[in-house]
Amino acid sequence: MTPRWAPRHATGYHGITFGWLIGELVRRVSGMPLKHFVDKEIAAPLKLDGLFIGAPASEMDRVARLKMGALKLGDVDSTASRIKALSRSLRLKLDLTQTIDTFLIRGFDELLASEDVYQAEIPAMTGIFTARSVARLYATLAGGGQLGGVRLLSAETVRAASVQQNNRIDRVVGYPMRFRLGYHGAFTTSGIPSRGIAHYGYGGSGGFADPHTDLAVGYVVNSAGGTPTADARLPFLAGAALRAARKR
Numbered sequence: 001m002t003p004r005w006a007p008r009h010a011t012g013y014h015g016i017t018f019g020w021l022i023g024e025l026v027r028r029v030s031g032m033p034l035k036h037f038v039d040k041e042i043a044a045p046l047k048l049d050g051l052f053i054g055a056p057a058s059e060m061d062r063v064a065r066l067k068m069g070a071l072k073l074g075d076v077d078s079t080a081s082r083i084k085a086l087s088r089s090l091r092l093k094l095d096l097t098q099t100i101d102t103f104l105i106r107g108f109d110e111l112l113a114s115e116d117v118y119q120a121e122i123p124a125m126t127g128i129f130t131a132r133s134v135a136r137l138y139a140t141l142a143g144g145g146q147l148g149g150v151r152l153l154s155a156e157t158v159r160a161a162s163v164q165q166n167n168r169i170d171r172v173v174g175y176p177m178r179f180r181l182g183y184h185g186a187f188t189t190s191g192i193p194s195r196g197i198a199h200y201g202y203g204g205s206g207g208f209a210d211p212h213t214d215l216a217v218g219y220v221v222n223s224a225g226g227t228p229t230a231d232a233r234l235p236f237l238a239g240a241a242l243r244a245a246r247k248r
Contacts, residue, residue: 013177016125034053035054043133050062051133051137052127054118056119063128138216186210204219204233205220
């Protein structure tokens, strides 16, 4: 496909497609689907009880079902028209075309409401995690690539991953994401750690690591509120944890 804009001139958050792109790279390099790679190379070595890309049938009794909240898109074209009209009335300079194309997906609310989606391998959206497993995963990054004597990444790789690549306003989400390699900046109410790496998800779940303070936070909700910041508690929890860590 032809890029929507020239490389190095802009960034735009890939809401769903990033998972397919990375998942295919993992499959071609490892020979395994991403869900199997995560099981074998991440969850098993770290002894994580609850970290899946699509839940196994044997774990479905543990899965909390999504509460749809405000995510009732209905007629996507009509919703997009209303958003554009509101943007014009508020005289916003942001072009919302990319935002609408990324987040207003036809049939998305019906997909999330389907029981089948919990076991599907959709890398960017069917991560089934416990908060403890997310925290331990990010703790591995906070610890320079190792946790409990298990090393998954070299310290050099973690350092490279924590370097901010740009601070442009993202064409999709409308504010600077401070992208790292595969992550964005750790947004907290106590500032953005210079080496912090994070990912906050569509419904409000997510985690972050700060190698400087050896701190990791994981937070999981079962909401799908319809915006990237549907549940805004994670930045507050991350900020409180960061303040406590800095006092140690």
